[in-house]
Amino acid sequence: MFLGYIFRKLSFLGNQYALYRRTTGPYDRRSMEGAAKKLDKSLEKNLACLKGMFSDSCDLKIHPLELGPDRWPAAILFIEGMADNNKITEGVLRPMNEWRPEGTLAAGQRLIEELAKKVLCAGSIKPLSSPEEIVLECLSGNTVVLAEGCTSGLIVGTKGWEKRSVSEPQAETVIRGPREGFTENICNNTALIRRKIKSGKLHAESLTVGRRTQTDVRLMYLDDVASRQVVDEVKKRLSRLDVDAVLESGYIEEYIEDAPFSPFSTVGYSEKPDVIAAQILEGRVAILVDGTPFVLTAPMLFIESFQTTEDYYSRPLYASLVRMLRFAGYLITVFAPALYIALTSFHQEFIPTNLLFSIANAREGTPFPVLLETMGMVFAFEILREAGIRLPRPVGQAISIVGALIMGDAAVSAGLVGAPVVITVAITAVASFLVPAQNDAGSVLRIIMMILAAFTGWYGISMGFLAALIHLGSLSSFGVPYFDGLAWTRDQEDTIVRLPLWFMIRRPKAIPETNQIRGRFFIPSFRPHEALDEDEEDADERRGEGT
C-alpha cells in the first residue's frame, strides 16, 4: 500500500511538471522584470535604475567621483564584502582621482575607452551596456564604473572576499599523501586540480546553475582521455537542471544521479585534489560547485568506494591487504547483526557448542527478542554517531562516555541486553568506518538484512544478498555498469588486490575513454641500464610527434 502511494505520488508529480513545462516554457534566467534593456546617457538615471534592480540593498555601495579638472561626474558601484577594498582603492579610486587628462575630456563612449586603456589598473576590464549583465557582474564581486554621458559601464575585476585558506580536510584524513583539501572557493579549487595536472588538455568548462543562487559550476576533464559520451551526458543532465537553488554539490548529485531510489550513490565525491586528479586521469569528469569543498566525479563505480588514495601511495602488498580488509569490513557491517540474529534464532546447530553455551548464558534472562535487542543496539549506535557529529566538539566527549558506559556496560550488567549483541553491534559499527563512502548504503542494507534474518533466517539473508547483487548489477552510472570491476571480467589489477603501479599499464576499461595506455610496463629491479639510452630516444621521438 505504501509503495502504491509512492508510485501514485510520483506520477502526480510527473504530470504536474509536464503541465508546468507546457504553460511556462523553460525558465529564462536572464529575464528580469522592470529592467531597462540598455543604459541611459544620464548617470543619475542609470544609478537609480541599478539601485532599483538591487532592491535598494544596503550593501550596495555607490561612490560618486568627479573626473579631471572639468569635474566630470562619474560613479563606481560595488558590493561591500564581495569586492576587495584594496583593489578598488589602488586600481580604481586612486587612478581616477589622480587622472589629469591632457586637454578636454573626450565625451561619451570615448571617455569609457580612455578610462579602460589609460587609467584603471586591474586584471580584467571590460565594457558592458546591459544593466542585467552589470548587475550579475556586480553580484559576483566586480566593480562597475559609470560616467555621465556614457551608455556603457566598465566592469573592473575586483573580486575578493574573505575565504577559508586551504587546510586539511576533516572527513578524509591520510597518514601518507597530500594534506590539502578543497575550499569553498571554486577558482581556488580549479587551481588546486590544475596544479596536479599541468596539461593543456585539462579542460575546464563553466556553467551557472540555480535560478536565484546563480551558482558557478565547473566541469573539468581531460580532453583527450574522457569519453565524449560521458561528457555529453553530464552536460545534458546539468543543462536540464532547472532549480531555484544549489547550495552544495549534494543538490547537483541528487539531480543528476542515475538511480535516485537506490541506497547506493552513483556519483562519487571527494574533498581532496589528489583524489579528484586521479579520477580525472582515469577519464572521469569532475564537477566543481562554488561554495562547497566537495567535488563530484562521474561516472562512479562500486569499487571506487573501496579504493583510497593511500592504496596507491603505500606499497602494493600492504595496500592489497588493506583492500581485502575493507571488503571484509563492508561484508561485516552489512551482515554481522543479521547473521547473529539468524544463527541464534534459527540455526543454533551452526554455532560451535562452547560458543553456543556462552551466547545462551548471555541471552538468559534478557527481556527482549533477539531482533528487538539487536535493532535497539544498532539504533542506539546510529543515535550516538549522529549526536557525535552534530554536537560541538567539547560536548562530543560526553557523548562517547555516555555511549560507552551507559549503553554498553550498564545495559549488559543490568541484564537488558546480552554482551554478544553489544559485541556484534560494536564490530558492525567499527567496520562501517572502513568504507565511509558506502556508509549510508550499508546502514540501509543492514536493517533490511536484519529484518529478513529475523523472519527467515539464513534463507532470508541469502535472498537479501542475492537481491542486493542483482540490484548492484542492474545499476549504471552515466552509461557505465556500476558493478564493473567486481564482475570478474576486466580491470582486475585494481579490485580485490592492488597490483604494483608499473603493472597498471592501461586505464580501467570500465570507464570509457579514448586514450587507453597510461604508461609503460617495466619491473623496477630488473630494468637493464642500457635501456636508459633507449628511453631517452623514445622520449625524443615522442616530443617530435607532439610538435
Add this chain to the structure above:
Amino acid sequence: MRGIWLKSAGLLMVLLLFSLLLAGCWDYHELETLFIVTGVGLDKAAEPEKMEIILQIGKTRSPATGSSDSSNQKDSIILMKAIKDTTVEGIMQLDQNSSRTLLLHHNQMMILGRDIAEAGVKGRIDGFLRNQEMRMEILVMVADRRAEEILSAKLEEEQISSMYLYGMMQDLYNISPYYKIRMLDFVSRLRDGTSSAVAPIVKLDELEDKKELKLEGMAIFKEDKMVGSLNDQELQGYIWTMGDVRQSGVAAQSDKGRAVFHIAKLETKREVGLKPEGNVRVKLSVYATLDVAELRGFGEMTPLELMPYLVDLSEKQISQQIMAAFKAAQELDADIYGFGLDFHRLHPKVWKTIKKQWDQLFRELELDVEVNVKLPATGQIAKSLEMEDAKP
C-alpha cells in the same frame, strides 16, 4: 495504462514481501527457549522391553543475575529421564513435559549402558539414524555400568561430563582416528554384515574426594550385542593394527632393562589373500618410526650395540601387542579389523561364495605380522646416565 502497471507492480512487491513472512518463523526459537542437550544415555529399565532415556542438558546461567549463582555449581546440568519403549517416544515425552524446547543438534554423544549393549542395540538406535536433528557425528560410547552415572557425573575438570568425554575423545583422535567412534562408524560396522562394531568403554571412578572418568578399553560387538572387550594393552595393539597412528608411546621390557619409545609415525599395509588350503591369510606390514623416550638399565651396552637391540626389542613388543589384540578378537569371532571388507574389495567374486562362512574363516585366519621399525633418534642425549656410570 501506466498507472495500472505501476499499481500492479507495487501490489506484487507487497505480496512478495508477505510471502517472506509466510515462509519463516516455523522453526524460530530464541536461545532462552531452548534446552541444549549435550548427551543422551540409554539404560535398560526394570520392565523388560522398556528402556530409560536419559538426557543431559547443559544449564545456561545468566551472568547478570549476580555471582551467588556461580558458587552454586551443583546445578550446571539438568538430567531428564523417561522410561519408554523407544528413544523418540522418550524424547517427545521429555520435550512436552519441560518448559523449553529440546535442541538436539548439539548432542555430543550417545552412551549405551552396559546392560543394553549386551542385550543388543539394533532396535534401540533407529531413532538416532532417522532424526535429522541427531547428527551422525555424535560419539558412541559404552558405559562400564550404567549410562546414567556417566551423564550425571560432576567432574572437577568440566561440569558437563559429555563435554569432558568429547574433549577426551578428540584428544585421542589426535593420536589415532580409530579411537573416536562416531555414530556413522558404529552404524556402518553394524550394517556391513561381517565386521564387528567397537566402542570405547568409559568408566566412572569414585575416589574419596572426587569423581573421575576414564577410558577402559574397547567394547566388541558381535552382530549388535556386546560380547567382550579389549583391555588397554590389547586396545593399543588394535589401534596399531589399524595404522595411521600419529603420536603414541610403546613401552618394552627385556632382561637388560626397560625402554620407552615415542611413536612419531606408524603406518600399516594389509594384504588379504586366500590360501590354497582354503583359509584366509592376512599379511600385516607395520612401518613405524620411533624415537627413544626413556631408558632404564642397559648399563653394560655401548651405544652402537644398543640401537639394533632397541629396534629389535620394539619390533617384538609391537608385534606381540598386535597379536594379543588379534587373539582376543578371534576368540570372540569378531572381525573388528574389517578384514572381510578388505577381502571383498580385493576378490569380489570369491567373496560372494565365502561371505556366509566368514565367521568360520575369521576363526581360522592367519595373521602374519611384520614390523619394520626405524629408530633414527635417541632424543637429546646419546648415552643414558647409567651407561656412563658403567664405564670404568
